[in-house]
Amino acid sequence: MLSVPSGVASWEGRWFERVDVHGPEADRHPEFGPCWLWTGRAGADGYGRFDRAGETTTAARAGWEIALGEQLPKGYGVRRYACTRRLCVNPEHGRPWIASEDIDNDRILARWNATHDYCVAGHALTHENRITIPAGVGCRACRHEVEVERAKRRRRR
Ligand SMILES: [Zn+2]
Numbered sequence: 001m002l003s004v005p006s007g008v009a010s011w012e013g014r015w016f017e018r019v020d021v022h023g024p025e026a027d028r029h030p031e032f033g034p035c036w037l038w039t040g041r042a043g044a045d046g047y048g049r050f051d052r053a054g055e056t057t058t059a060a061r062a063g064w065e066i067a068l069g070e071q072l073p074k075g076y077g078v079r080r081y082a083c084t085r086r087l088c089v090n091p092e093h094g095r096p097w098i099a100s101e102d103i104d105n106d107r108i109l110a111r112w113n114a115t116h117d118y119c120v121a122g123h124a125l126t127h128e129n130r131i132t133i134p135a136g137v138g139c140r141a142c143r144h145e146v147e148v149e150r151a152k153r154r155r156r157r
């Protein structure tokens with residue numbers, strides 16, 4: 001679980017100031033704790049926005065970067081799976097997502113999996129579901145979903 005960093009002037013501190021961590025229960029996966037509702041500015045699409053170092057990013061992405069301790073690589077977004085609330089920025093409710101979905105080589109996803117009991121997509125990382133992938137710890141259920149998606153795409157062609 002995240003804690004508020006001590007440096008008040010840091011961007012992480014500014015981010016936490018705009019978050020209500022006592023939001024409603026997650027509507028899809030209540031076991032992942034309450035929603036953290038963004039009280040700052042939102043875009044026309046209904047998602048929170050956060051300004052940092054002269055750049056605007058989504059509030060959910062900034063939260064994920066705090067949880068991860070580093071910036072998400074270019075091209076990543078955060079997709080919610082535990083709830084359907086656009087203003088929710090609880091890192092536990094979303095997963096970093098990249099269009100290529102190359103999960104076997106995804107260092108970010110592997111790092112999350114290594115330190116959690118459930119994968120970035122919310123599957124329980126039981127002994128049977130936990131697999132070794134080139135990037136580290138992988139999730140069998142995720143890989144299966146990606147393979148199903150790929151097969152669908154191939155059939156469409
Ligand atoms: Zn949520």
Ligand SMILES: [Zn+2]
Nearest residue numbers: 119123139142
């Ligand atoms: Zn998974």
